[in-house]
Amino acid sequence: MPGQPKYQRIAEQLRRQIDDGGLPPGAKLPTEEELQAAYGVSRPTVRDATDVLQAAGLVERRPGRGGGVFVREQVMIEAYAWRDDQPMSTTSEADLFFRTVREQGHEPSQEFSTRVEPMPADYAALLHVDVGSTAAVRRCLRLVDGVPHSIQDSWYPQWLCEKVPQLFSPHNIAQGTTKLLRERGYHQVAALTTTSARMPTPVEAVLLQIPVVAGTPVLHNVLTGYTADRPLRISAAVFAADKVRLISAHGDIETIARLRR
Structure with a gap:
């Protein structure tokens, strides 16, 4: 030019x-x-x-x-929103991630932790709770072929943790928290997801191994789950933008899945 x-x-x-x-x-x-x-x-x-x-x-x-x-050697993983974000799914969140990655010929793994934090203002507004009220945050650092791929933080408000104290557990919940909550009478019937792009925080850059000079943005995917009566939880996933392709679909999902093979 x-x-x-x-x-x-x-x-x-x-x-x-x-x-x-x-x-x-x-x-x-x-x-x-x-x-x-x-x-x-x-x-x-x-x-x-x-x-x-x-x-x-x-x-x-x-x-x-x-x-x-x-x-740079980069693995691009396709994440299927129509399958992974369905509130009626009977498959645990971890199992869905493992299946999706293995279907694409790669090996998944994850590192799990739990912490207690004050609810930030934006999440408090989504969950209709007080800013700064206690929340259990369950984190999965997900890896593909041993390389960090995404961070998923699930936020559970204090009132829900008091009803379902297993949410404070430092261990992974085998059947998944969505199924656990359904068993305890908190059936998630709907979910709203918003996705935005931004630069990573310093902590996110370290966890996802994003070079400081790379200038790589992240995709911030925030899912709010609802029972029939109230908002229930937030699942916030952060992906390095050069490691994931988010795919959504509408209409007859089975037809798309069959003809896309």
């Missing part, structure tokens, strides 16, 4: 090679000296070009002997 800086033109050409498979995942880019010679530019221009690719999350710099700039 006329008037476009040289470093941007170089970055676009390298990006095309990555997209086309000419530079596959794990491949090492030409050295800075080789790129200087190939494009007739200075070393700072080459560095600016590779910085653009790094900021886009396409490459990573590896220090030391044998280091350089390498194409």
Whole structure:
């Protein structure tokens, strides 16, 4: 493009090679000296070009002997909202995640923890409880092939925890919390999901192993579950945007699933 800086033109050409498979995942880019010679530019221009690719999350710099700039190996997992977010599902949330990942040829795992926190204002408004009231937060750090993929925090208000104290358990609930709550008389009959994009918090960047210089956003998926009488819980999932493709569907879901194979 006329008037476009040289470093941007170089970055676009390298990006095309990555997209086309000419530079596959794990491949090492030409050295800075080789790129200087190939494009007739200075070393700072080459560095600016590779910085653009790094900021886009396409490459990573590896220090030391044998280091350089390498194409990042990324696993893109498809998450099926029509299946995973159904309030009437009899399958646990963990089982759905494990099944979805294995169907795509990868190995899932998760790390679980529970903590008690004050309810933030936005979640308190969704659940019709007081800001700062106690909530049990059940966290799953989900991994694909050993690499962090998403963080799922499920928030349960104090009144519900008093009725179902197992929500405070530091251990994973085998049948899933949705089924546990249904067994205790809190049947989730509907769910509302909103998805937004933003930059990760420092904690999220560390947990999801997002390089600081990558500039990779996250998708923030907030599900509010309802009984017939009141809002019940919030499940907030954070995905690195370069690791997930969220898919939704409408109408005859079975037909879509059958013809999509």
